[in-house]
Amino acid sequence: MRILYHLPMSPYARKVRLALAEKRIPFDLRVERVWERRHEFLEINPAGTVPVLQEDNGLIVADSYAICEYLDEAYPDTPLLGRTLADRAEVRRLVGWFDGKFAAEVTRNLLYEKYQKRHLNRGNPEASAIRAGYQNLRPHLDYLGWLAETRVWLAGPSISLADFCAAAHLSALDFIGDVDWSISEPAKEWYARVKSRPCFRPLLADRETGVTPPAHYADLDF
Amino acid sequence: MRILYHLPMSPYARKVRLALAEKRIPFDLRVERVWERRHEFLEINPAGTVPVLQEDNGLIVADSYAICEYLDEAYPDTPLLGRTLADRAEVRRLVGWFDGKFAAEVTRNLLYEKYQKRHLNRGNPEASAIRAGYQNLRPHLDYLGWLAETRVWLAGPSISLADFCAAAHLSALDFIGDVDWSISEPAKEWYARVKSRPCFRPLLADRETGVTPPAHYADLDF
Numbered sequence: 349m350r351i352l353y354h355l356p357m358s359p360y361a362r363k364v365r366l367a368l369a370e371k372r373i374p375f376d377l378r379v380e381r382v383w384e385r386r387h388e389f390l391e392i393n394p395a396g397t398v399p400v401l402q403e404d405n406g407l408i409v410a411d412s413y414a415i416c417e418y419l420d421e422a423y424p425d426t427p428l429l430g431r432t433l434a435d436r437a438e439v440r441r442l443v444g445w446f447d448g449k450f451a452a453e454v455t456r457n458l459l460y461e462k463y464q465k466r467h468l469n470r471g472n473p474e475a476s477a478i479r480a481g482y483q484n485l486r487p488h489l490d491y492l493g494w495l496a497e498t499r500v501w502l503a504g505p506s507i508s509l510a511d512f513c514a515a516a517h518l519s520a521l522d523f524i525g526d527v528d529w530s531i532s533e534p535a536k537e538w539y540a541r542v543k544s545r546p547c548f549r550p551l552l553a554d555r556e557t558g559v560t561p562p563a564h565y566a567d568l569d570f
Numbered sequence: 571m572r573i574l575y576h577l578p579m580s581p582y583a584r585k586v587r588l589a590l591a592e593k594r595i596p597f598d599l600r601v602e603r604v605w606e607r608r609h610e611f612l613e614i615n616p617a618g619t620v621p622v623l624q625e626d627n628g629l630i631v632a633d634s635y636a637i638c639e640y641l642d643e644a645y646p647d648t649p650l651l652g653r654t655l656a657d658r659a660e661v662r663r664l665v666g667w668f669d670g671k672f673a674a675e676v677t678r679n680l681l682y683e684k685y686q687k688r689h690l691n692r693g694n695p696e697a698s699a700i701r702a703g704y705q706n707l708r709p710h711l712d713y714l715g716w717l718a719e720t721r722v723w724l725a726g727p728s729i730s731l732a733d734f735c736a737a738a739h740l741s742a743l744d745f746i747g748d749v750d751w752s753i754s755e756p757a758k759e760w761y762a763r764v765k766s767r768p769c770f771r772p773l774l775a776d777r778e779t780g781v782t783p784p785a786h787y788a789d790l791d792f
Contacts, residue, residue: 433643
């Protein structure tokens with residue numbers, strides 16, 4: 349069986365899990381404690397990061413960008429990157445936005461400081477980073493809400509990797525209770541729509557030792 | 571004429587310039603001082619980053635990942651992402667490596683601290699970041715050298731976006747004199763090969779006000 353090496357709280361692994369599930373590609377999840385730098389894992393991905401996809405034919409695809417592009421090429425049913433050149437440019441721009449800009453300005457400041465540092469005993473969270481993360485979340489949710497109001501889905505009329513990428517980051521932050529959904533009603537409404545898709549269910553069932561998600565985390569009508 | 575909004579020292583813009591030139595796609599360069607947050611520019615790319623490609627037909631492609639994938643789809647001659655699924659996974663893994671891991675561990679610590687901060691009057695460089703950047707450069711050059719020794723080009727038998735991506739980061743660092751090429755002879759030999767390609771010439775002719783690149787920067791037999 350196809351294996352996805354992951355960590356439950358990794359937004360990049362969450363994005364791939366959503367893409368796989370939306371495409372109805374079956375896979376087994378395997379947790380990889382990347383900080384242990386397991387020799388066999390470094391052999392399949394020298395970067396030492398998750399997600400890594402291992403296909404039944406032995407093909408290894410490392411890096412969430414490489415995996416998502418691979419999935420749309422290898423399993424073209426249910427395309428997630430858009431159909432026309434312009435559609436695809438827009439989906440990828442937004443994937444770049446959430447995996448790059450949002451990750452640097454929000455995810456890293458909150459998830460890394462508040463969750464990973466404590467989890468991995470890497471020192472105390474920096475208050476200034478956490479403050480910046482909360483401050484930056486606001487314009488990002490506003491932008492997301494604006495996109496959701498002017499389009500059916502974030503990149504256009506069809507659901508795409510842009511939605512799953514944004515939802516992957518937000519769901520990890522939501523798990524640790526860090527998303528103030530009152531900032532943007534359209535963003536909240538969009539998230540409720542993504543969250544209610546069947547592909548999202550396994551993420552809502554995730555439970556991490558030592559962290560209890562807020563009551564609304566798995567609630568479809570939050 | 572097609573326009574590429576860029577900054578001469580942006581590794582992401584350099585990667586796109588190399589890809590365009592390798593594919594012999596003509597384009598005009600336009601410097602975008604992103605820190606000025608020009609209104610018309612934010613309208614075409616709300617992220618406020620370079621590179622942004624503007625096609626003659628009006629199509630805007632923002633984000634270097636989106637641009638490079640777009641170029642290989644819109645101009646499939648001289649493919650830069652590889653041919654088979656496995657080739658493409660490997661090219662993209664390495665693009666993810668250099669634009670993600672290398673950028674975070676090396677480029678950011680050196681280019682941002684030493685060059686951008688001074689250029690943009692954003693405070694003094696942090697000595698600890700610069701030290702980390704130099705320390706991290708060593709294993710990265712070793713890895714690059716190992717790839718270059720075991721393959722013809724970084725991702726396999728053909729030159730690919732992986733080579734241009736790695737060379738884009740290293741050329742920006744080389745411009746500010748931050749690459750100790752004595753660390754890895756095979757990495758240096760690989761860089762000399764990339765650098766001698768016609769697509770590289772415009773980058774070697776770049777001159778930034780206030781920065782004089784080291785003598786070997788534009789020397790093909792450095």
